[in-house]
Amino acid sequence: MEILALLHGVKLTLMENLLPIVIETDCLKLISFLKSNNCPFQNFLDDCRYLLGKANDSPLKHVFREANGVADLLAKNVCNLCNLGTFCFLHTYVSPLAFVSHVLERDSLGTLLPRLTSC
Secondary structure: OHHHHHHHHHHHHHHOOOOOOOEEEOOHHHHHHHHOOOOOOHHHHHHHHHHHHHOOOOOEEEOOHHHHHHHHHHHHHHHHHHHOOOOOOOOOOOOOOHHHHHHHHHHHOOOOOOOOOOO
């Protein structure tokens, strides 16, 4: 799913000419896969690399899930819809969905969140 999200996100960015961009993900495996040449989903990864090149080699940075709150909420929502048997496909929105507005507000205020770890 992360690979498809990156692929569609970069495509949308290029179509709408929203450059320059910095891409943040909490998926270390995706970053690792993009650096490798022998991994599952190689065709998707090659497409991602190609599109990232067209996007001026936009940087892909790792962030913790707490710093990626909107994406995390959207992903959980999609998983819930898929579990309910709803057909899952890419959705793009003109304005933020109501259930993520509080996280966007928190981000715009620069609110810091504690990093949750286990001992």
